[in-house]
Amino acid sequence: MSDDTRQTVRSGCVHLSxxxxxxxxxLRVYWGTIRFPRPKEDGGAWxxxxxxxxxxxxxxxxxxTLLERSGLEELEDLSGSFFAIMGKLRHGRTAGSTSSSTRTSTGWQCGRSSRTKR
Incomplete structure (x- = not known):
């Protein structure tokens, strides 16, 4: 991995669950499904x-870049998309509750299954 650790691919990939x-x-590859994409004030997204x-x-x-590569037009189109992202899991606080977030550090892969219902 790019954090100079030696490990198997399996140990470097973590499903959200x-x-x-x-x-x-x-630094790990995290993967799962985007459920609720929401815009940030600065033009990015949660x-x-x-x-x-x-x-x-x-x-x-x-x-x-992600929307272009995925062939999508709107942020909302990411809802239901599967993703894999390499990044670091960080712990933060929002609105009095504790939450975790992953900030991107290298690359994205995102797509939809042809069997996924919208």
Whole structure:
């Protein structure tokens, strides 16, 4: 991995449902489904992955690139998309509650299954 650790691909990839405290501040490939994409005031977005799961923070330039590569036009079109992202899991506080987020550090992969209903 790019954080100079030696590990298997399997140990470097974490599904959102398997996140534990040991993953905080560790560079990993996180994967799952975007449930509720929401715009940020600065042009970026919060990509919510479900209740109790991390929120992905994406900056405006990354969002534009992601939508173009995915063949999507609107932020809302990401709802239901599967994703894989390499980044560090961070712990933050919002509105009096504790939440986790992943800030992008390298690359995105995002797409929809042909069987996914909208």
């Amino acid at each position: 398997e996140i534990e405290d040991k993953h905080k501040n560790r 990509l919510n992955t479900g209740r109790g799961s991390p929120t992905i923070v994406i900056e405006e330039d990354e969002l534009v």
